[in-house]
Amino acid sequence: MRRGRLAVVLLVVATSAAGWAVAATGVSPPPPSPQERTVTLDVRYSRFSPAELEVRPGTTVRFVVRNGDPIAHELIVGDQRVQDVHERGSEAHHGDRPGEVSVPAGGTATTTYTFSRPGRVLLGCHLPGHWDYGMRGVMNVR
Amino acid sequence: MRRVLVPLAVVAAIVLGAGPALACGGLIGPNGTVTLVKTTTLAAYHEGVEHYVTSFRFAGPGGAFGSIVPLPGVPTNVERGGDWTLQRLVREVAPREARATSGAVELAADAAAPAEVLLQTRVDALDLTVLKGGGTAVGEWAAQNGFLLSPDAPEVLDFYANRSPIFLAARFDADAARQRGLSLGDGIPVHLTIPTSNPWVPLRILGLGRQANERVDADVFLLTERRPALLPGDEAPGLQLVRQERASGSLLGDLRSDAGMGWVPESMWLSYLRVAASPEDLTYDLAVDATGADRPSASAAGLREGAVVGGGEDGGGADGGGEDGGGDGRSGLALGLVIAGAGVAVIGAAAAGLLFRNDDGSPA
Numbered sequence: 001m002r003r004g005r006l007a008v009v010l011l012v013v014a015t016s017a018a019g020w021a022v023a024a025t026g027v028s029p030p031p032p033s034p035q036e037r038t039v040t041l042d043v044r045y046s047r048f049s050p051a052e053l054e055v056r057p058g059t060t061v062r063f064v065v066r067n068g069d070p071i072a073h074e075l076i077v078g079d080q081r082v083q084d085v086h087e088r089g090s091e092a093h094h095g096d097r098p099g100e101v102s103v104p105a106g107g108t109a110t111t112t113y114t115f116s117r118p119g120r121v122l123l124g125c126h127l128p129g130h131w132d133y134g135m136r137g138v139m140n141v142r
Numbered sequence: 143m144r145r146v147l148v149p150l151a152v153v154a155a156i157v158l159g160a161g162p163a164l165a166c167g168g169l170i171g172p173n174g175t176v177t178l179v180k181t182t183t184l185a186a187y188h189e190g191v192e193h194y195v196t197s198f199r200f201a202g203p204g205g206a207f208g209s210i211v212p213l214p215g216v217p218t219n220v221e222r223g224g225d226w227t228l229q230r231l232v233r234e235v236a237p238r239e240a241r242a243t244s245g246a247v248e249l250a251a252d253a254a255a256p257a258e259v260l261l262q263t264r265v266d267a268l269d270l271t272v273l274k275g276g277g278t279a280v281g282e283w284a285a286q287n288g289f290l291l292s293p294d295a296p297e298v299l300d301f302y303a304n305r306s307p308i309f310l311a312a313r314f315d316a317d318a319a320r321q322r323g324l325s326l327g328d329g330i331p332v333h334l335t336i337p338t339s340n341p342w343v344p345l346r347i348l349g350l351g352r353q354a355n356e357r358v359d360a361d362v363f364l365l366t367e368r369r370p371a372l373l374p375g376d377e378a379p380g381l382q383l384v385r386q387e388r389a390s391g392s393l394l395g396d397l398r399s400d401a402g403m404g405w406v407p408e409s410m411w412l413s414y415l416r417v418a419a420s421p422e423d424l425t426y427d428l429a430v431d432a433t434g435a436d437r438p439s440a441s442a443a444g445l446r447e448g449a450v451v452g453g454g455e456d457g458g459g460a461d462g463g464g465e466d467g468g469g470d471g472r473s474g475l476a477l478g479l480v481i482a483g484a485g486v487a488v489i490g491a492a493a494a495g496l497l498f499r500n501d502d503g504s505p506a
Contacts, residue, residue, distance in 0.1 A: 044296070045294075045296050045297040045300075046293035046294065046296060046297070068278075069278070069281070069296040070277070070278045070279075070280075070281025070282040070284070070285060070291070070295075070296055070299075071281060071285060071291045071293070071295065071296060072285075105281070105282060105285055106278075106282065127293070128290075128292075129292055129293050129351070130293045132353065133292075133293040133294060135293060
């Protein structure tokens, strides 16, 4: 278990487009905006799946985090500095800031985050031991 | 959130574990720091009944401590164990370095159903609960009852639940222990009587909650009427068969003299295995075939997925041992086992499974 395995972040999966919902009958739906997307992150055995995603700069992603574990998790979106802060931090619950949400055991939670600039943005859980265990992922913004 | 601080506690010559299941106790104090993690266990088989004598040891400033132990079957009785048994077994090895019947309770569990509480009792300052359920269900029960699971717990609970959906959750109330006059390092022995046909020793559970750079050290003692076939053998990383010999008459006599230990037969075979592995390497359990068939179960060893509800179902490929003339020709009527941890480095993340929340309910 642990770091060796955890470090194995793989799988590049195209993001889902669940957020591109269109409506109305008889009217041509507008093309989905590249600026808004919904990504479903499944959590099982303290790992995100998919663990690596790609988005375009300027995209706002609505993360739907489905926790299949019997333990609580959280999703923190941000660069290494943000992850470091949360790794040292002591907040018991997240949900007020974009890209930060706590997910109860067996539950689902959502948060949004705008990926404004190209680069790598990290996903992580910082409940005790979870980051070191490998509960992390990456968003490639390009 | 941040990781729990984990002071290393080196404990010499103390038995560790719980059950053929070894239950090294992952104990955590209210402030999130571990003060002592140590559990002592003897499990023995005789005429289809397995006897566990497990001692939960701890030291803490107060609050609650807990651990969880995977079991090979459903206990029919849980009571206070004798005090002498575990001490005598440790002493036996200190100078030097079953015929079983199927349990009466169906072991299959609905993975989606809530955990079923089969038995609850209190032994001194220990609140003991026997659970039946899938890994997720047991984890949910634990969380609802104040335990804090380490991040690897969901996978490890499934690892065991897929083979035997029976777990023992032990909650050690330090305040109650103090009121009873227990001191730092004292233990409370617990004796579980478990009909089972499938002896196996959980080893992977020892790595639960540990970091990759830590090491799991434990001593495993087996007592069988025949020389047992074991899986995995010496080829497994971090597992070494140190001794195999007939148990001394004095040892068996001493064990027999303790409370609840009258079932110990006149002759048994002693095997001593040492575990010294990284958590990453410790991905297996120890399957024991004491029937003379020389076919320890790969499933029971955790090397193959699938329920183990009867033992010897898959042959598994024995690694030696087998019939050697030991015993009396019956089919493995007795097996005893003790997990002993000598020089055990213990961490704060529940070696045996579960951590409690702080008194205010927040994660430790």
